[in-house]
Amino acid sequence: MRKLIEFRNIVKSFDGQVVLKGVSLNIYENEFVTLLGPSGCGKTTLLRILGGFLEQDEGTVIFDGQCIDKVPAYKREINTVFQRYALFPHLNVYENIAFGLRIKKMGEDLIAQKVNRMLSLVNLEGYGKRNVTLLSGGQQQRVAIARALVNEPNVLLLDEPLGALDLKLRKEMQRELKRIQQEVGITFIYVTHDQEEALTMSDKIVVMNAGEIEQIGTPLEIYNEPVNAYVARFIGESNIVEGTMKADCRVRFDDKVFECVDTGFKPDEPVDVLIRPEDLTVVRPKDGVMRGEVKNVVFKGVHYELMVETKTGTSKTVKMHVVTSHDIHNPQAGEKISANDFYVDSDDLENKEMTDQDFISIANAQAWDEENRDLSLTKVTHDIQKTPGVYSITFGTDRGTEVTVKVYVVHPEYVEDPRHNIGISALDFFITPEEIQESMAISTDLKTWASAEAWNLQDDSSVEITDVKFDFDPAAVTEGSYDITFATQGREYKVETTDRLEVGDRVGLSFEPEDIHVMHKEVGDV
């Protein structure tokens, strides 16, 4: 194939923001090339530079062996299908398509012949006299394609042309575009953020990220052998696990060494391992190379999508003491007051400089009058020390209504898990049945009541607690003590299967060495 377009080190920035960081790319004759990436990755900018609507800051565009940097848009043998079609509202379908031909001062017979041929190519025979503004999105799209193709360009640029269409029409137009491209036999350069569109239509996909090209390859190459985790995540569903390459064809992840087919890594090089959900097979636990528990099942039509947890996260269990609170009634003032006993961590007393307001909120202290209006607690007196022990705290209102509760100062209790690099802490707590019943989001509230926190042991950054386990019914909880377990995310694998499984099932997972793909770490990836 002959090289048609060459981008050489294209740099472009807008208002100091670098959008293209030196992009080089070759495009050949008759190729269907897709520029794929999220919005803002620079794909449309690259397209507009080729169309002549933008000028690059640095670099050169070679078209058919000639530098076209100084050629204005209207002299380039390139036509574009715009995102919102940009059909001329004052012209009918026929005249829209004939626009380029009339500019070239072509004879009326020839124009009619060409336009009609285009109308049948895009399946719009008999639509010539229609008003373009009254056409459906799909029809406008077809007119836009015909209007560009009638000029017989060497290259057709398509800027997210299917973005405004609904799913069914989009699928139809994907097939249609591929057919048109094969029929007219010219280069299509297609810009999209839709990975499925890219996979279905392209001969070559160019995956872009933040102004740079990550990978160029056929759809199959991009899907099966992505160069890094970014590309893998962008195309298709994926499980990406951190691992280390022990030797050629030996990769270690999930505390085990697995056989693979990848070579050419340094010994002990940290890598990302990609396992596509459809490559994992659900087997009996004893037959699996990994074992785990089904955490989630989503029905997807043809298959089920499971989340299988092969390794539990770091967890900490605390006691929840459910006690009925006794409101204290002060008949002289016509006021009532209540508060709960509470636990507090001696480290927090040491480091955090706890205020009266903090105590009021931990104890859930409240006062109200006979009309149920909230009153402010103006008096807080306590004998709390930083050494562990039992102390007391008294909350009171202006009019002398008071309540005294116990404060348990305890040593901090962390669970540190060096294997996951995660620390987690939580405190026992007292709570009333009413507060549990009133809770709108019980898991979140339990985290707050127990002051549950998890963090990364290395950099102290906060880690999300994804799992809160408890075995009481929040609607009908009675006095007593209950265990609450807080846990961080374990290792989970997304699996696609046609087997019907329930949440909580124990399963084994297996895969073949060629099903896993080892990738270099992304540059700058921590």
Next chain:
Amino acid sequence: MKSFFRMSYPYILWIALFIVAPMVMILLYAVTRSGNGTITFSFTMENFARFLSDPTFLKVLWTSLRIAFLTTVFCILIGYPAALFIAGLPEKRQTLMILLLTLPMWINMLLKTYAWRGILMNFEDLSSEIRVFIGMVYDFLPYMIIQIHTAIAKLDPNLKTAAYDLGANPWKTFLKVTLPLSVPGIISGITLVFLPAVSSFVIPKLLGGGNYVLIGNLIETYFLVAGDWNFGSAISLIMALIIILSMYLTKKLDTTAKEE
């Protein structure tokens, strides 16, 4: 729905009292003879016949139409490039330019016309018609610019890009895309310039130097000076017919332009 309709009663009353009734009175005056002391009317068409048979009056009508037409054409010729230029500026500058254009419109027209009289006094060899013409173009130009600017500013910029893409150079793009799509703006500009120009009487009175009479002045004279309300009403009706006809024609022009 019914109570909604009831809310329109004050407006209906207003329209009946201040628009329909005076019109009926003008019609009545136009087809009667003067000197109707009592409620006895003597119907006649001679007011119209008098206007249409006197070449002096017809010449005034012709002059009015001619100067209004020329004013409109000049407003388009000056206003279109101005509107195009403003529409090409960055958004903030556009607002400033439009503000500068509308600023003189806040000043009383009489005042502006007096100012022009002073200016034009220095140019003695200008004919009355040229003086009136300058005054009219000056007064009505902002309406034209604003209408055209609105039409151009709301055009999708992608249309221009699309035209370049299809091989049209900037001039062709203007001719084949920008110009046809701004026709509705020109049409409403014409309506806003031609109609007041054809019936204007202050400008010709102040700038024409007394011997330049347009149809508006004629009506004024017959109502206020001669006291012949019947003939004045007949001229007003003829004017109204001409205005309605010209509005119909411009509207027709607009729809044919759209169909093309």
